[in-house]
Amino acid sequence: MSEIQDMSIAALSAAYRERTLSPVEVTEDALQRIAALNDTLNAFNTVTAELALARAKAAEAEFMSGTDLGPMHGIPFGAKDIYDTAGILTSCQSKLRPDVVPDVNAHAVQKLLDGGAVLLGKCATIEFATGGPSEETLFPPARNPWNTAHVPGGSSSGSGAAVAAGMTRMALGSDTGGSIRGPAAYCGTVGIKPTYGRVSRRGVFPLSFTMDHCGPLSWSVADAALSLQVMAGFDPLDPASADEPVADYAAGLDGGVKGLRIGYVANWLAEDKNTHPEIPAAIETALAALRADGAVVENVALSSHEVFHACGRMIILAECYAIHEKDLMERPELYGRPTRERLMAGAFVRGSDYVEALRMRREMSLQFNAEVLGQYDAVIAPATALPAGRFDAQPNDPLALSGYLTVPFNVTGNPAMSVCCGFTSEGLPISMQVVGKPFDEAMVLRVGAAYERASAWRHRRPTLSA
Amino acid sequence: MDDAAIKQQYDAIVARAGLSIPADREATMVDTYKDILKWSRIVRNRPRPASLEPSNAYFLATVTRVVDGEKGA
Numbered sequence: 001m002s003e004i005q006d007m008s009i010a011a012l013s014a015a016y017r018e019r020t021l022s023p024v025e026v027t028e029d030a031l032q033r034i035a036a037l038n039d040t041l042n043a044f045n046t047v048t049a050e051l052a053l054a055r056a057k058a059a060e061a062e063f064m065s066g067t068d069l070g071p072m073h074g075i076p077f078g079a080k081d082i083y084d085t086a087g088i089l090t091s092c093q094s095k096l097r098p099d100v101v102p103d104v105n106a107h108a109v110q111k112l113l114d115g116g117a118v119l120l121g122k123c124a125t126i127e128f129a130t131g132g133p134s135e136e137t138l139f140p141p142a143r144n145p146w147n148t149a150h151v152p153g154g155s156s157s158g159s160g161a162a163v164a165a166g167m168t169r170m171a172l173g174s175d176t177g178g179s180i181r182g183p184a185a186y187c188g189t190v191g192i193k194p195t196y197g198r199v200s201r202r203g204v205f206p207l208s209f210t211m212d213h214c215g216p217l218s219w220s221v222a223d224a225a226l227s228l229q230v231m232a233g234f235d236p237l238d239p240a241s242a243d244e245p246v247a248d249y250a251a252g253l254d255g256g257v258k259g260l261r262i263g264y265v266a267n268w269l270a271e272d273k274n275t276h277p278e279i280p281a282a283i284e285t286a287l288a289a290l291r292a293d294g295a296v297v298e299n300v301a302l303s304s305h306e307v308f309h310a311c312g313r314m315i316i317l318a319e320c321y322a323i324h325e326k327d328l329m330e331r332p333e334l335y336g337r338p339t340r341e342r343l344m345a346g347a348f349v350r351g352s353d354y355v356e357a358l359r360m361r362r363e364m365s366l367q368f369n370a371e372v373l374g375q376y377d378a379v380i381a382p383a384t385a386l387p388a389g390r391f392d393a394q395p396n397d398p399l400a401l402s403g404y405l406t407v408p409f410n411v412t413g414n415p416a417m418s419v420c421c422g423f424t425s426e427g428l429p430i431s432m433q434v435v436g437k438p439f440d441e442a443m444v445l446r447v448g449a450a451y452e453r454a455s456a457w458r459h460r461r462p463t464l465s466a
Numbered sequence: 467m468d469d470a471a472i473k474q475q476y477d478a479i480v481a482r483a484g485l486s487i488p489a490d491r492e493a494t495m496v497d498t499y500k501d502i503l504k505w506s507r508i509v510r511n512r513p514r515p516a517s518l519e520p521s522n523a524y525f526l527a528t529v530t531r532v533v534d535g536e537k538g539a
Contacts, residue, residue: 195526196524196525196526197525197526210523210524211524240524240525242525242526242527244527306508307508309505310504310505310508310509311508311509313505314502314505314506314509317502325483328483328485329483329484329485332485332486337491341491341494341495341498344483344485344487344495345495345498345499345502347479347480347483347485348476348479348498348499348502348503349502349506350506352510353502353505353506353509353510355520356509356510356512356514357509358520358523358524359514359518359519359520359523360509360512360518361520361523361524362518362519362520362523362529363512363518365523365526365529366529366532366533369529369530369533370532370533370536374533374537396494397494397497397498397501398494398495398498399498399501412529413524413526413529414526437530438526438527438529438530439526
């Protein structure tokens with residue numbers, strides 16, 4: 001990795017303003033890294049090098065003329081290939097969309113571009129953000145930079161791989177049942193799913209209207225705070241957008257955890273007989289670090305993960321089936337098998353199942369927010385029960401989620417962020433989630449930043465030959 | 467419900483939905499249907515007070531105002 005690739009968004013930003021570094025140098029450096037590694041990792045489906053360099057040159061000229069568009073000005077980023085990008089292929093990784101070139105950017109992309117950020121290209125995704133890695137899709141599946149025989153998680157697979165490999169400090173993802181936090185966990189990056197409605201979903205290909213969330217994957221919590229700051233806010237044209245004030249996310253990052261009350265969801269790993277033995281130990285060590293910094297950490301018991309899982313998956317399956325029903329009937333052969341079969345499972349959900357799941361969702365959200373977050377400032381939960389699996393050992397079950405423990409916070413809608421908290425003896429990342437009250441992303445980021453300072457995981461990067 | 471009854475339901479649903487499932491994947495998809503039936507039992511067999519009606523269940527403002535209201539009560 002180059003010196004530039006190790007610099008945080010804040011450090012790059014400062015260097016631009018001190019005129020010690022130019023957005024052009026940083027963008028060229030990122031494009032070189034992508035050129036060197038993308039054949040190995042397949043993290044990007046489309047690289048928009050010319051556009052990126054033109055935007056970087058414009059940013060350089062803006063800085064020279066005294067125009068300052070904020071913390072993302074001149075910062076390169078990638079966008080999951082389900083985000084609409086004007087004039088750039090938006091394929092959803094699918095043979096159903098080999099030539100779909102939108103006229104308009106997704107709202108979140110446009111906000112970043114308005115803030116001067118530099119789009120490097122489109123990151124690989126699991127096809128239509130659901131299913132599993134497949135060689136049958138329009139582009140090959142992304143690979144895990146920590147071990148390319150392993151999956152990077154999904155569905156924001158290329159975003160996780162690109163950030164971990166140092167191709168970009170930040171890439172956009174989407175999260176319906178864990179598709180930001182899962183790949184962040186498997187790739188050892190940060191990934192924040194903000195509160196439902198916090199970031200506009202306009203222009204992002206839907207998977208499940210009421211469960212879809214948009215957010216960034218990044219190398220550090222501070223990078224996440226700066227990225228989310230630009231993306232967050234009310235969008236009157238997104239029917240689910242929340243008209244709630246946006247806090248200054250960077251302001252509280254140094255606040256620490258002294259005096260905070262933090263609950264730990266201990267029962268999910270304990271109830272899963274397949275839990276990897278090194279994961280509970282890594283999380284316990286992380287909790288000890290938070291205690292050492294002055295937090296009061298206590299175990300809390302939530303409903304079984306299976307109950308959250310049933311509720312969330314019924315909603316997702318019903319909604320995604322409605323979106324894909326026509327194509328599943330008329331041209332199913334164009335989907336890769338893992339995506340096709342998972343989408344088809346939506347046909348098995350009855351209308352009344354869906355309604356009952358929505359009612360249950362309200363109950364679970366009320367319980368979690370009243371009974372748990374009524375007593376605690378934040379909650380820690382494991383992100384996954386397993387580390388990243390191998391490509392040659394992918395489950396045959398169309399509904400398998402590879403050990404993700406993320407869907408509960410899509411059900412409740414609370415902000416939740418994956419942060420790396422260790423590695424298995426095989427060198428694969430382990431992560432935990434930090435969960436906050438609705439619209440309190442600032443607390444999630446504060447706790448995550450405190451843990452990041454107390455640990456050394458951000459200094460460890462995948463060994464890649466480039 | 468025995469396996470034959472489940473298979474009969476499965477066949478009817480697949481036919482009604484107009485889905486084509488390759489023969490070599492049918493057993494897997496029948497198992498998937500069984501998983502959905504299990505989830506269906508989980509979401510259905512619960513108390514259903516009127517307050518748990520589903521409109522806007524996913525809008526957090528409708529959750530926080532109830533939580534805040536209970537705190538103030």
